[in-house]
Amino acid sequence: xxxxxxxxxKRIWMVFAILxxxxxxxxxxxxxxxxxxxxxxxxxxSPLNWIFIILTLFKAYGITWAFMHMEGEKxxxxxxxxxxxxxxxxxxxxxxxxxxxxxFDTLAPLTNWKY
Amino acid sequence: xxxxxxxxxxxxxxxxxGGNRPFGASYGKMMMWFFIVSDALTFSGFLAAYGLTRFKxxxxxxxxxxxxxxxxxxxGVHAPxxxxxxxxxxxxxxxxxxxxxxxxxxxxKKKKVTxxxxxxxxxxxxxxxxxxxxWKNFIKGSYGAVQTTDxxxxxxxxxxxxxxxxxxxxxxxxxxxxxxEAHEERVTHTRKNGLxxxxxxxxxxxxxxxxxxxxxxxxxxxxxxxxxxLATKQKIVLSKEEGARYLxxxxxxxxxxxxxxNEYGNPIFADFFFFITGxxxxxxxxxxxxxxxxxxxxxxxxxxxxxxxxxxxKVGLYWHFVDLVWVFVFTxxxxx
Numbered sequence: 011x012x013x014x015x016x017x018x019x020k021r022i023w024m025v026f027a028i029l030x031x032x033x034x035x036x037x038x039x040x041x042x043x044x045x046x047x048x049x050x051x052x053x054x055x056s057p058l059n060w061i062f063i064i065l066t067l068f069k070a071y072g073i074t075w076a077f078m079h080m081e082g083e084k085x086x087x088x089x090x091x092x093x094x095x096x097x098x099x100x101x102x103x104x105x106x107x108x109x110x111x112x113x114f115d116t117l118a119p120l121t122n123w124k125y
Numbered sequence: 126x127x128x129x130x131x132x133x134x135x136x137x138x139x140x141x142x143g144g145n146r147p148f149g150a151s152y153g154k155m156m157m158w159f160f161i162v163s164d165a166l167t168f169s170g171f172l173a174a175y176g177l178t179r180f181k182x183x184x185x186x187x188x189x190x191x192x193x194x195x196x197x198x199x200x201g202v203h204a205p206x207x208x209x210x211x212x213x214x215x216x217x218x219x220x221x222x223x224x225x226x227x228x229x230x231x232x233x234k235k236k237k238v239t240x241x242x243x244x245x246x247x248x249x250x251x252x253x254x255x256x257x258x259x260w261k262n263f264i265k266g267s268y269g270a271v272q273t274t275d276x277x278x279x280x281x282x283x284x285x286x287x288x289x290x291x292x293x294x295x296x297x298x299x300x301x302x303x304x305x306e307a308h309e310e311r312v313t314h315t316r317k318n319g320l321x322x323x324x325x326x327x328x329x330x331x332x333x334x335x336x337x338x339x340x341x342x343x344x345x346x347x348x349x350x351x352x353x354x355l356a357t358k359q360k361i362v363l364s365k366e367e368g369a370r371y372l373x374x375x376x377x378x379x380x381x382x383x384x385x386x387n388e389y390g391n392p393i394f395a396d397f398f399f400f401i402t403g404x405x406x407x408x409x410x411x412x413x414x415x416x417x418x419x420x421x422x423x424x425x426x427x428x429x430x431x432x433x434x435x436x437x438x439k440v441g442l443y444w445h446f447v448d449l450v451w452v453f454v455f456t457x458x459x460x461x
Contacts, residue, residue, distance in 0.1 A: 036210075066452055066455075095165050102169060113177070
C-alpha cells in the first residue's frame with residue numbers, strides 16, 4: 011500500500027453508514043412487501059427480489075472495495091480475484107437455477123395436493 | 126535441493142515469499158485473497174444448490190417471515206426479520222472495528238489496534254450467540270404441525286378478519302392453543318422396554334388423534350397447506366371439510382425442525398438452513414479464534430517488533446469475507 015500511513019477513519023465510518031442504511035432499507039421493504047413490487051414480475055422474479063439482489067451486490071462491493079481494501083490493490087491482482095469469482099459464480103448459479111426450474115416443471119404436475 | 130525451490134529458502138522470510146511481491150502484494154496477503162476466492166466459490170455452490178431446490182419447490186417453499194419470527198425478551202410477539210437484521214448489524218459493525226484495527230496498525234498505534242481487535246472479537250462472539258439462539262428457536266419450533274403419510278406439512282390457523290382488499294387474513298395457532306388432551310396411554314419406547322436395546326423417537330406433546338379430534342371440535346381452527354397461491358404469494362388455507370379430509374392422512378405430530386422433519390414445511394429447507402448457516406457459523410467461529418490469536422500477538426508486541434501489522438490485515442481480510450458471506454445468506458435465506 012502506497013499511502014500506508016494516512017488514516018482512513020472518516021471514510022470507514024462513511025461506508026459503515028451506507029451499509030447500515032442499505033440494510034435498514036432492505037428490512038423495511040422485507041416487512042412491508044408492497045404488493046406492486048412483491049406480486050408483479052420482471053425477468054423471472056418480482057421487482058422486490060431484484061431490489062434485494064442489487065442492494066446486496068452493492069453492499070458486497072462496499073465491503074470488498076473499502077473494508078477489504080480492494081481499491082488499493084494492483085489492477086490485475088484485483089481482476090484475478092474479482093473476475094474469476096464473478097464469472098464462476100454467475101456460471102454455476104445460471105445452470106443451477108435453470109435446472110431447478112426444469113425440475114419444478116417436471117415434478118409439480120406429479121405432486122398430489124388433492125385428498 | 127535449492128534448485129527445485131522457487132524462492133530462496135536460505136532467506137528466513139520464506140513464509141512471506143522471500144521478498145517476492147507479485148502484483149505488489151505480499152505472499153501472505155495474496156494467498157489469503159486466493160483462499161477467499163475458493164471459499165467464496167464453496168459458499169456460492171451451497172447457495173446455488175439452495176436456489177435450485179427452492180426453484181424445484183417454488184410453489185410450496187416456506188415463507189421466511191413465517192419461520193423466523195422471534196426476538197429476545199419479546200415472547201409471543203410476531204417480529205419477523207428484526208432479529209436477523211440485528212445480527213447483520215452486529216457483524217457489519219465488527220467488520221468496522223476490524224478495519225479500524227487495520228487502519229490503526231498502519232499507523233503503528235498498538236493501543237488502538239488492541240482495543241479494536243478486542244471489540245471485533247466481542248462482536249464475533251455476540252454474533253455466534255445470536256446464531257445459537259436462532260437455531261434453538263428453529264429446532265424447538267413455535268407452533269407445531271401435522272405431517273401426512275406422504276410427507277406434507279399441515280399447519281393450523283384461525284381467521285383474523287378481512288383486509289382492505291377483501292382477502293381473508295389468517296394467523297397461525299400453536300397446537301397448545303387448541304388441542305385438548307385426551308389422557309390416552311402413550312409410552313415412549315425406551316431401550317428398556319419392547320424391543321431390547323432399540324429406542325423409539327421422543328413422543329411429541331400431543332398425539333395425532335388428539336389433534337384431529339380437537340380440530341374437528343373447534344370450528345375456528347382451519348388448516349393451511351404448504352402449497353402457495355402464486356397470485357397472492359400466500360399459503361393456501363383449506364375449508365373446514367377439505368381440511369378434515371387432509372387430516373385423514375395424518376401420520377405424526379411435528380414440533381420444531383430437524384434434519385428429518387420440519388414443522389415449517391419441506392424438511393430440505395431445514396437441511397439447507399442448518400448446513401449453510403452452520404457452515405457460515407463455523408467460519409465465524411474460526412475467525413474469532415484467529416482474531417484471538419492475533420489479539421494476543423498484538424498485546425505481546427510481536428508486530429511492534431516485526432515493524433508492521435500486516436498479520437492484522439490478513440486476518441482482517443478473512444473476517445470481512447465472513448461478513449460478506451453473511452450479507453448473501455441474509456438476502457437469500459431471509460429476504461428473497
